Amino acid sequence: MKPEELKYAKSHEWIKLGDEAVVGVSDYAQHEMGDVVFVELPKVGQKAEKEKQCAVVESVKSAFDILSPVSGTITAVNEAVAADPALLNQSPLDEGWLFKIKPENPADAETLLTWEQYQVFIKQA
Amino acid sequence: MYLPHTEKDKEEMLKAIGVSSFEDLVKQIPSKFLNPEYNLPEGLDEVQAARHIQKLSEKNRKTLNFLGAGAYERYIPAAINALISRGEFLTAYTPYQAESSQGTLQTIYEYQSCMCALYGMDCSNASMYDGATSLAEAARAAVRITGKKKIIYSAAINPQYLKVMKTYFAQSEEYEFIACPLEDGKVTLASLDKVLDERAACFILQTPNFFGLIEDGEAIGKAVKEKGIIFIVSADPASLGMLKTPGEMGADFATGEGQSLGLPLSYGGPYLGIFTCAKPLVRQMPGRIVGMTTDKDGKRGFVLTLQAREQHIRRDKASSNICSNEALCALSATIYATLLGPSGLKELAEANAGAAAAAAEKLTKIPGIKKTFSGNFFNEFVITLPCDADKLREKILEKENIDIGLPLKTLFPEMGNALLVCATETKTEEDIDRLAKAVKENL
């Protein structure tokens, strides 16, 4: 996926919007996390709430809560990244995606950042 | 005493710091709180202290002991104390700096391996405080995994374990604890059927159970797993050189009291909480885990691993708050398992089962004494006396210096004059004859 086509949350998740949106972790964030050793994914069918924890990514000495950028129902999870967490470091925007979600509230997307806004945001951080 | 500072040292150090007196260093403490009055006795020198403590230790009565009920008299091989007293093990701490802690790390890896082998399980942590807290943590893990708040347990688990478990759930009324009734002292498929339901997070079985009886763990495990309930087994490791393993029973979590592996009774601790689980649950384990890896040159080495579950990283989301565990006790158990090996552990189990069988045989020959339950038992068993068990225990303790076992009336009022008697590998035919004679003469 091209980073410019994605939206971003301030908690560093990216989302490819659509009927079935795809969520992952930004390249900047995977870099900050360091080597990912474990990914805990939500269950398919589970409800996720905007800005609430729905997955966990662990490095050797840290754990990061992954927040859902929108509210909705989880429709798929990336078993490949659970089996090989290194994918999240190697390919955060493609093979390292985390879960798919059916958004329930279109307004949720309004507060998300564009690629350009996110670039500014991470520079400030 | 243990302070090296001379007056000259102190002066030089204060000068280097740039203050004229110690008081200048503690100005952040409001002065009214500094140097309060203490009502403490004078300090003793080592000679005086040794005499004082020796006297205290002699005030404990040395008895011929047939008490078990969760803590067992064991012979401790001499090599164990020699090895665990080595300062390099004794005075190190949690192996935070792996490169300079390979000794501790490798022994923990070996400990984990030994426990997995004994329990027939895939994974073990580096230890918990004791058998009770291990079981409580397993129940907490089951609740965390399933999101369910109902805990079903065999009515024959150690009553202390039940108490600790309820405390570990902060005595909260949110959680429902249901006892599975017993038939002839054991869980049966029929009794299990009365309580098992899908709303339960877990079922807890202890084998050998509190009454010493060996449960049919395999059949029970099958019934539990069919309902999709997490199966937790608490087992005495000293029995596992011979008896069926929790792994063979299909346990998801298996725990135990490691005191059985060559630790002294010491009035309740330090003991060793064994905590093992099936592979998919590895990240649900509380506490430290050691893993094998390689160093920069590709050489084998050991590190603390899967740390992101733990309190120092996860803080309020950690799987447990445990930090210090019972590492030296785990080392002791590892050395014990290494010295005994598979055949020694089998002999140990046989010596226990044999001593208890002999004691049961001798005691039940005494007119008026009956075995309370009919099932197979390991190293303890229950008998029903024709008189008050507490009074008999007291009498024989005073007259003969023998502790005949634990009267069960306080814990299980419906059991009347029942007595839980234990005999381990430390008991000989002569000891058992003494017990039988004392009981017979004092009934």
Add this chain to the structure above:
Amino acid sequence: MIDNRLSIEKSVPGRRGITFKNSLRAKAAIPAALCRKEAPLLPEMSEFDAVRHFTKLSSLNFSVDTHFYPLGSCTMKYNPRFNEEVSALKGFTAVHPLAKDSAAQGTLEMLYDLSSRLTELTGMDGITLQPAAGAHGEFTGLITAKAYFRAHGETERVEVIVPDSAHGTNPATASMAGFSTVNIASEPDGRLSLTKLKEKLGPKTAVVMLTVPNTLGIFESRIEEIAKAVHEAGALLYMDGANFNALIGLVKPGEIGVDLMHLNMHKTFSTPHGGGGPGAGAIAAKKHLLPHLPMPLVKKDNGKYFCDYGDSRSSGQVKSFFGNTGVLVKAYAYLLTHSAKETGDIARMAILNANYVLAKLKDMYPCYSKEYCMHECVLTPGHDMIEKGLKTLDIAKGLLDKGFHAPTVYFPLIVHEALMIEPTETESKETLDEFIKAMREIHDEGIADPDSLKAAPLRQAVKRLDEVQAARKPNIRWQA
């Protein structure tokens, strides 16, 4: 070449360390259906094989006996051998925990006397010795608080306030005891802000957990006002006593407004750390909390000692039987050999040693705080080192090669690149001077040749280990 073979790799079928020839073995009659199918995969070694195996492994460890071990917040002081010897007395080790009180008078008297001494040192009204470690003590403290509020009908108190400088065990304990954690950011000087505390205090607050001195080695000077605010809100003040080595014989927490606190026998009271336990904890409490402590407590009546099992107001039982009695004997032996003044000297010399190290290093390793410290100080690598890409981890590993255990690193979390140094009172000035020299050399050598410090350690049993591989593909036991 270091032999790092596992015991199982040295195993030879048929070798034995111990055998059991007890004739009663023949009486064992357990049906085969109840027995395991395969023997466990355990090593087969002679006793000598095993002794050499474990002795060699021990030599790969740093320990207090062999190395200066300034691990902050862990109080790695000398562990007197006297304590070890008396705790191993048969009279103590042979007592079964369910022995009748009349058969355990010596142990009970020891526990009673230890309780009295610890109660006096903390300035509290009573104590339980049941917890097995510090974190277990914290848990005991919080469930005691919970039982207290339950008994007073104040079940709406569900929050525990914890400063961000606290040990991870504090928030973890709060969750375990069924509370939610409210965090408070520390002030720039590392202390707790009274204003921020008052904002968070309210009818939902159950307990405020405070480490005194805090993890930056600083005393909460406004402790009196803090305690007052906590009590006015109807909450309890809990003191994490992990750092009691700075206060023993110098300050009574009971007098500064603490309601309940834990002690670590393996820190302040000199019992050995054992590679990660066993420790022993204790919870000392004020009068209003005593009925809610876990039971049993040891009491005395008519010259006889007995276990009191309390009543329904108790918070329950946190471990089997009594507590880690074998460890408690060691702490008792330690206290026996100290008068009131001598206990005060423990804290005084611990504070002196920490300030000496601070004074000699702060020009090179900036200290987070500008004040004198209590028993430990938190340093950081300076700009000159950071510019060379050197981190706290590199300093820690460099120390190992110079023969010193590393301080606690990356804690407290509020200090970037923290190095938390706690020398303890039992180290001599010469040892501190050697440590200071090593720290200064690491700085200079690191600036001159950053890459070789980044590669440290080079002189240990292993070099830096691949923790990523260890966590991604856990190998946590041997297999056939």
